[in-house]
Amino acid sequence: MEQVAWVRVFSHGNAMLASHVRNVLAAAGMPCELRNMTLGGATGELPPLECEPQVWVAAHNQQRAEALIQSALDPAQGVPDWVCAGCGEHLDGAFDTCWNCARPRPAGALGDCGPGAAS
Ligand SMILES: [Zn+2]
Known part of the structure; x- marks a missing residue:
């Protein structure tokens, strides 16, 4: 034991x-x-x-x-709050996915072009 x-x-x-x-x-x-x-x-x-x-x-x-x-x-990321497109839950910017329905944050919510942006 x-x-x-x-x-x-x-x-x-x-x-x-x-x-x-x-x-x-x-x-x-x-x-x-x-x-x-x-x-x-x-x-x-x-x-x-x-x-x-x-x-x-x-x-x-x-x-x-x-x-x-x-x-x-991490609140130091400075990411703004976002609203889940799947269920409408208001989420803190620290989250990458909705805690309610696990939908990922839409890329547009970041307001910039991340490294994954194609162009
Ligand atoms: Zn959701």
Whole structure:
């Protein structure tokens, strides 16, 4: 039996955002766990921090997880918010895909010609 200590690397009142972070870690092959996802239901009242959806990883993955989360959510990219063409969700510019329906951000939303632009 292996005793693995888990640590919280992310928490946010938006369950979809926490879920997105979990997906980022899972996509990187990192075992991770969502907690506090079932405590919703309080309308018009923000839950205390301890009740927010949280993402946990094994302690030895903490640094890598935090780096992944930071790059996934990096606000320093200066990318403007965008609206998903698939479901209309308003998304922070830090996201490349819609956390609601996983649709990728349209290239035009960046407002510039990236390295992938053909011409
Ligand atoms: Zn969407």
